[in-house]
Amino acid sequence: MRRILSILIVMFFLLTGCNSLRFAPGEAQKQNAWLHSRTTAIAAATAEEEAATEKLQALTKLSQLQSKAITSYYGLPKELPQADTAEQILSESNWQLGRMALVESSERPDAWQVADNALELGIGICALLGGVYGTRAVRFLKQARTKSKALQEIIAGNELFKKDNNSSVVAFKQAHHSQSQQTRQIVAEMKSS
Known part of the structure; x- marks a missing residue:
């Protein structure tokens, strides 16, 4: 299943090229x-x-x-x-x-729009393929999209909280100090987009 999905994603980017990012x-x-x-x-x-x-x-x-x-x-x-x-x-x-x-x-879609469109495409392809694996893949991709949107909302809320509560910024950062480097990198990338 992963192999099929990987092949479909690679084919999508080969066929659409960079123009899909405008x-x-x-x-x-x-x-x-x-x-x-x-x-x-x-x-x-x-x-x-x-x-x-x-x-x-x-x-x-x-x-x-x-x-x-x-x-x-x-x-x-x-x-x-x-x-x-x-x-x-x-x-x-x-x-x-x-x-x-x-x-x-000069506007370009942000990372959230690209990711959401890629998930939508994946859902459409899996629904088209059908069968048990297609249904599982659709469920997985819908869940990934929901989690992605939730993470985006959490980050936006955290940034708003830090902006409105300057006195709590140090405590806020201390509470997130135990995050893994990978998590910190993902959050930093999402903040910048």
């Missing part, structure tokens, strides 16, 4: 990509209208083409921002949208 593009990112496409289209048209150098015209046309690829990858947003003219594109709301999309694009 959030899918959000609405702000999709709007920003579409707005970028419109910006490059208007810049290319403006460069041509104003008889800019051939080099600048070629750069803006290439930028427009590249932007279309980005928009195709991200997908169209549910609501399209106003972007028919250069003035509409340069509005303050579009600047804010660009800043928000930049912040969203």
